[in-house]
Amino acid sequence: MSATSTGSVYLIDDDSFFLQVHAQLLGSIGLEVHCFGSSRAFLEQYLPRPCECILSDLRMPEMGGLQLQEELLARGLDTPIIFITGHADVATAVEAMRRGAFDYVEKPVHGQQLLDRVNAALALSRERHHERNQRQAREARLALLTAQERKIAQLVVQGRSSREIAELTELSVRTVENHRARLMDKLHVTSVVELVRLLL
Structure with a gap:
């Protein structure tokens, strides 16, 4: 099991059992987990945080993972996204990575593999947040x-x-x-x- 971590994970899936099981797994290492049954529900409540990542099913009713990714990019947000995919959707997941997704994991999801990917995504989120702060401080001084x-x-x-x-x-x-x-x-x-x- 991974050591205790810090950060927020947004877990998006239309399978309530999947949400429950993986929320417990992620919470077991100290992560703050927010569960959503759809991409639209997530977008309605999402507020960016300094250390965060999104763990989303690729195929969902109404708005799938790729559409969610497009919407976040349209809003100018670079939150790291890890997609959960079945074997038949690997090509789509690879396309999502070309568009900027952080990674993908195939079902069935292995616990330690998922924790490792999430921790790596959170590390990237922290790095991006630090870079944004530095850039904003620089711009404020130049102004x-x-x-x-x-x-x-x-x-x-x-x-x-x-x-x-x-x-x-x-x-x-x-x-x-x-x-x-x-x-x-x-x-x-x-x-x-x-x-x-x-x-x-």
């Missing part, structure tokens, strides 16, 4: 710069000296250096190397 400071920052990153920047922007060297000092302070960077990492 503090004036248009002139942005231009100077880009020239600094290109390796231009203050004198060269002054000539290109028709500013005095002192003004350029003042802008450089202010933008470095706003961005909370102390060196050109840090500035390059932030802007590239």
